[in-house]
Amino acid sequence: MGESREKLVLIGNGMAGMNTIEHIIKLAPHKYDITVFGSEPHPNYNRILLSYVLAGDSKVEDIVIHPMEWYEANGIHLYSNETVTSVDTAGQNVTTDSGLTVAYDKLIVATGSNPFMLPLPGADKEGVMAYRTIRDCEIMIEASQQYKKAVVIGGGLLGLEAARGFLNLGMQVDVVHIVDTIMERQLDRTASKMLQEALEAQGMNFLLEKQTESIIGDERVQGLKFKDGTVAEADLIVMAVGIRPNVALARESGLEVANGIVVDDYLQTSVPNVYAVGECAQHRGAVYGLVAPLYEQGAVLAKRLAGAETVPYEGSVVYTKLKVSGVDVFSGGQFMDAEDTKAIRVHDEFSGIYKKVVVKDNKIVGAVLFGDTADGTRLMQMIRNGDDISGLEKTAILRDNSGSGNGGGSGVAEMADDAIICGCNGVSKGTICSAIKDQGLTSVEEVKNCTTASRSCGGCKPLVSELLSYTLGDAYEKTSGKETICGCTDHSREEILAAMKEKGLSHVKEVMSVLAWKNEGGCSKCRPALNYYLAMLNPTTYADDPTSRFVNERMHANIQKDGTYSVIPRIYGGVTSPAELKRIAEVAEKFEVPTVKFTGGQRIDLLGVKKEHLTQMWEDLDMPSGYAYGKALRTVKTCVGDTYCRFGTADAMGMGIQLEKRFERLNTPAKVKMAVSGCPRNCAESGIKDLGVVAIDGGWELYAGGNGGVKVRAGDLMMVVKTESEVIEYTEAYLQYYRETGIYGERTSEWVKRLGIDTIKEVISDPEQRAGLCARMNETLSVTKDPWKEAVNNATIRKDLYEVVEIKS
Amino acid sequence: MNNTTLHSAGTEGQLAWYAAVAYEDLAFNTGKTIRCDATEVALFKLSSGTIRAIQNRCPHKDGVLAEGIVAGEHVFCPMHDRKIDLMSGLVQAPDTGCVTTYPVRIEDGQIYIGLPAAKEMAS
Numbered sequence: 001m002g003e004s005r006e007k008l009v010l011i012g013n014g015m016a017g018m019n020t021i022e023h024i025i026k027l028a029p030h031k032y033d034i035t036v037f038g039s040e041p042h043p044n045y046n047r048i049l050l051s052y053v054l055a056g057d058s059k060v061e062d063i064v065i066h067p068m069e070w071y072e073a074n075g076i077h078l079y080s081n082e083t084v085t086s087v088d089t090a091g092q093n094v095t096t097d098s099g100l101t102v103a104y105d106k107l108i109v110a111t112g113s114n115p116f117m118l119p120l121p122g123a124d125k126e127g128v129m130a131y132r133t134i135r136d137c138e139i140m141i142e143a144s145q146q147y148k149k150a151v152v153i154g155g156g157l158l159g160l161e162a163a164r165g166f167l168n169l170g171m172q173v174d175v176v177h178i179v180d181t182i183m184e185r186q187l188d189r190t191a192s193k194m195l196q197e198a199l200e201a202q203g204m205n206f207l208l209e210k211q212t213e214s215i216i217g218d219e220r221v222q223g224l225k226f227k228d229g230t231v232a233e234a235d236l237i238v239m240a241v242g243i244r245p246n247v248a249l250a251r252e253s254g255l256e257v258a259n260g261i262v263v264d265d266y267l268q269t270s271v272p273n274v275y276a277v278g279e280c281a282q283h284r285g286a287v288y289g290l291v292a293p294l295y296e297q298g299a300v301l302a303k304r305l306a307g308a309e310t311v312p313y314e315g316s317v318v319y320t321k322l323k324v325s326g327v328d329v330f331s332g333g334q335f336m337d338a339e340d341t342k343a344i345r346v347h348d349e350f351s352g353i354y355k356k357v358v359v360k361d362n363k364i365v366g367a368v369l370f371g372d373t374a375d376g377t378r379l380m381q382m383i384r385n386g387d388d389i390s391g392l393e394k395t396a397i398l399r400d401n402s403g404s405g406n407g408g409g410s411g412v413a414e415m416a417d418d419a420i421i422c423g424c425n426g427v428s429k430g431t432i433c434s435a436i437k438d439q440g441l442t443s444v445e446e447v448k449n450c451t452t453a454s455r456s457c458g459g460c461k462p463l464v465s466e467l468l469s470y471t472l473g474d475a476y477e478k479t480s481g482k483e484t485i486c487g488c489t490d491h492s493r494e495e496i497l498a499a500m501k502e503k504g505l506s507h508v509k510e511v512m513s514v515l516a517w518k519n520e521g522g523c524s525k526c527r528p529a530l531n532y533y534l535a536m537l538n539p540t541t542y543a544d545d546p547t548s549r550f551v552n553e554r555m556h557a558n559i560q561k562d563g564t565y566s567v568i569p570r571i572y573g574g575v576t577s578p579a580e581l582k583r584i585a586e587v588a589e590k591f592e593v594p595t596v597k598f599t600g601g602q603r604i605d606l607l608g609v610k611k612e613h614l615t616q617m618w619e620d621l622d623m624p625s626g627y628a629y630g631k632a633l634r635t636v637k638t639c640v641g642d643t644y645c646r647f648g649t650a651d652a653m654g655m656g657i658q659l660e661k662r663f664e665r666l667n668t669p670a671k672v673k674m675a676v677s678g679c680p681r682n683c684a685e686s687g688i689k690d691l692g693v694v695a696i697d698g699g700w701e702l703y704a705g706g707n708g709g710v711k712v713r714a715g716d717l718m719m720v721v722k723t724e725s726e727v728i729e730y731t732e733a734y735l736q737y738y739r740e741t742g743i744y745g746e747r748t749s750e751w752v753k754r755l756g757i758d759t760i761k762e763v764i765s766d767p768e769q770r771a772g773l774c775a776r777m778n779e780t781l782s783v784t785k786d787p788w789k790e791a792v793n794n795a796t797i798r799k800d801l802y803e804v805v806e807i808k809s
Numbered sequence: 810m811n812n813t814t815l816h817s818a819g820t821e822g823q824l825a826w827y828a829a830v831a832y833e834d835l836a837f838n839t840g841k842t843i844r845c846d847a848t849e850v851a852l853f854k855l856s857s858g859t860i861r862a863i864q865n866r867c868p869h870k871d872g873v874l875a876e877g878i879v880a881g882e883h884v885f886c887p888m889h890d891r892k893i894d895l896m897s898g899l900v901q902a903p904d905t906g907c908v909t910t911y912p913v914r915i916e917d918g919q920i921y922i923g924l925p926a927a928k929e930m931a932s
């Protein structure tokens with residue numbers, strides 16, 4: 001403590017600057033007294049992940065890299081919400097907007113970029129904004145609660161991520177782009193068109209080859225006018241047309257500035273003791289707008305300032321990955337064909353996969369991948385290394401990952417220890433390997449948590465996975481970095497289903513032992529999922545495992561917060577009779593049921609039942625279980641339809657009862673609710689059900705993926721059919737397709753969003769596929785039994801599940 | 810009649826042993842509710858065949874532990890998924906807390922549970 005430390009000041013509490021600081025305190029913990037200024041009122045956060053916040057997948061807290069306490073713990077003085085307004089390079093001090101002056105021995109300028117705002121007439125109206133900060137994100141989320149229609153100007157990476165966010169926020173969105181292909185600076189024409197199609201299927205609307213002339217509206221925007229005379233409505237306009245290095249302060253302070261602040265190979269500016277790093281810096285003529293180069297720069301600068309040996313920074317080869325769920329796009333290096341380049345192409349229109357690798361003088365110089373981006377990081381590595389590929393089988397360069405198995409061909413073994421694996425977070429091979437060894441990591445998830453590798457865009461997951469298998473050898477089962485179903489395994493859902501089929505696995509326990517589960521006996525997440533998947537694959541032969549079911553599905557009643565249960569008998573289509581009602585009433589009295597309530601699904605709920613009374617009550621009720629507790633078909637709500645209603649055009653009650661009888665007891669990835677309305681007035685609320693049926697003149701409309709719960713979503717019109725038997729047939733195909741492709745726990749609303757309604761339409765309208773789905777559904781339904789009756793008739797079930805043993809003291 | 814006053818086992822060392830159920834009658838990985846006056850015990854037979862007994866209420870919000878999914882040496886509370894070690898009674902990280910564990914003994918195929926012989930329990 002005694003000796004006085006040098007004073008280091010950082011302007012810009014962003015990704016580049018703070019990454020440099022982080023390295024410095026690791027390399028030379030006691031060398032500097034560090035002060036950081038940041039205009040934003042937040043600690044350092046990962047800007048890349050804003051798109052996940054906007055999409056609703058992360059919260060602001062989740063994207064903070066270093067919380068305030070971290071600054072304190074490391075003795076860093078952070079002035080957030082404070083902007084540096086001048087730098088005196090002769091006197092070596094900086095002054096802020098609050099009048100504070102702080103002296104420095106070394107100064108780092110990391111002021112990032114400003115979004116470029118098109119100077120259009122009307123651009124100053126309320127509702128015109130950029131997309132760069134947490135604040136922007138918050139404004140967009142707030143706006144979505146009040147407004148319906150957004151327009152994004154700019155069809156690049158940022159614009160598309162913003163547009164996807166708006167869709168998630170329930171807004172309509174147009175993307176305006178000046179040329180006829182989106183992301184044209186990252187993608188070739190083929191990939192760009194594939195991307196456009198995929199995004200259109202998600203609901204994005206593109207206005208291509210449009211140049212905005214002015215923004216219209218009074219105080220707040222109402223729309224845009226284009227040069228060709230057309231207009232588009234808008235309540236909110238986001239400009240995502242590019243960024244400009246934020247260099248005003250540097251210029252005023254006398255640093256040499258071209259496009260960015262000019263720096264040498266050690267990030268030094270034209271002025272002694274002043275350095276620049278990140279998007280505001282210009283190195284060998286290049287200004288970067290992605291994080292990977294910033295980390296490379298930061299690493300060099302940190303070593304320099306810490307007084308450690310370092311190689312010079314010589315520029316970066318960059319790649320981008322679009323972070324929009326449901327589409328995989330990767331682009332890196334020099335990907336456009338030129339006269340002196342040749343390309344290796346794979347284009348599989350059936351699976352929507354396109355890969356192009358551009359080769360020049362026997363070296364890979366660029367790549368574009370669409371649909372399957374697993375090769376991305378490996379190709380980038382080959383580009384960076386300048387590997388000679390003349391000796392390689394050309395097709396092997398784009399190896400097919402679906403077969404996986406004996407991979408490891410990406411050459412992780414040969415990579416240098418300081419090779420960057422995770423570009424977004426600047427994590428090197430050496431860091432990952434030592435974390436795996438020292439901390440006993442065994443999964444991509446754990447590596448992510450310990451080292452932050454793969455935390456941002458996720459593009460490097462395959463490489464992290466290979467490092468795990470390289471470091472751990474056979475002890476690591478290759479997972480290709482996919483999402484696992486829970487912490488007990490590194491396998492993804494797809495791999496598990498494949499193993500179940502190929503190896504003919506038939507018990508939950510067997511799956512866990514064959515696939516080397518890490519926790520003995522699994523957990524409450526994977527066990528029910530495995531039980532479901534096994535039953536889905538082998539409907540007639542699989543013996544259900546009640547110990548792998550959540551209490552409600554095991555007990556066939558809903559447990560309540562006080563440990564009592566609720567009992568809901570099946571009332572088909574919500575249609576009952578006086579006799580049935582009397583019986584229910586008598587049972588309720590006999591067992592002193594404290595609360596009798598009608599449910600939203602048109603049934604009667606008997607609440608407050610003791611576990612030891614359940615089976616006797618079911619016997620007395622003599623009605624089938626209503627499955628109000630299961631990942632299963634719950635109810636089919638109906639209106640009275642043309643039986644009584646003057647507007648009705650069809651027999652809604654009859655249709656509903658048929659559907660409920662057909663699909664009762666069907667297990668599905670998550671609960672399924674249905675409804676049938678007798679006309680488009682939709683009194684049974686068919687628009688917000690997993691499957692909604694609406695009678696129209698001469699037919700029926702089927703709506704898919706609606707939800708009236710946590711995240712309200714209107715169903716998508718999937719099909720219009722003529723007859724009642726077609727309603728049943730298409731519903732069979734739809735539900736079976738959901739059963740086969742849904743992730744356990746995933747509601748149809750999420751599933752439809754993930755697959756896209758068009759894919760589902762295509763599958764179930766194809767006669768051959770539909771017949772297959774219906775046949776498998778039929779097989780599944782052929783073996784279901786009423787669980788209440790089973791329990792009533794089976795003494796072992798009654799004893800094992802419902803008995804309470806009283807002991808006398 | 811359903812209020813559950815729970816007694817912490819151990820400290821006073823005064824145990825009374827009660828016959829609960831026959832070992833053979835207990836299903837694997839399926840909790841059994843044992844009631845002794847105001848005390849409720851969740852009794853488990855693990856895959857390994859080991860018997861464990863813990864207090865039948867979760868320290869979080871009184872979830873009924875006998876109805877939880879049993880995995881290895883742990884039970885997952887059916888209410889909010891707290892993971893509880895059946896041996897130590899400790900709630901696993903990141904959550905905290907613990908439940909009372911009760912000693913068990915098997916004699917002649919019969920499972921006995923040791924409950925604190927506190928006098929206020931007697932009727």
Ligand SMILES: Cc1cc2nc3c(=O)[nH]c(=O)nc-3n(C[C@H](O)[C@H](O)[C@H](O)COP(=O)(O)OP(=O)(O)OC[C@H]3O[C@@H](n4cnc5c(N)ncnc54)[C@H](O)[C@@H]3O)c2cc1C
Pocket residue numbers: 011012013014015016017037038039040047048049050051082083084085110111112113131132133158161246249277278279280288289290291292294321323424457
């Ligand atoms: C929505 C979004 C998604 C993105 N996705 C990706 C992606 O997938 N992959 C990728 O590689 N990159 C992505 N980027 C780009 C990436 O975030 C940037 O390249 C990176 O954040 C730049 O870091 P920086 O430190 O140079 O600038 P910044 O992170 O912008 O930090 C600069 C900071 O300095 C502050 N500042 C400026 N002037 C002053 C001053 N005078 N006094 C005090 N403070 C000041 C600013 O307020 C700012 O907080 C994305 C960007 C956005 C906005």
Ligand code: SF4
Pocket residue numbers: 639640641642645646647648649652677678679680681682683684
């Ligand atoms: S949906 Fe149509 S048919 Fe059914 S009750 Fe309402 S108005 Fe009548």
Ligand code: FES
Pocket residue numbers: 867868869870871872886887888889890891
């Ligand atoms: S009551 Fe057990 S987890 Fe909440």
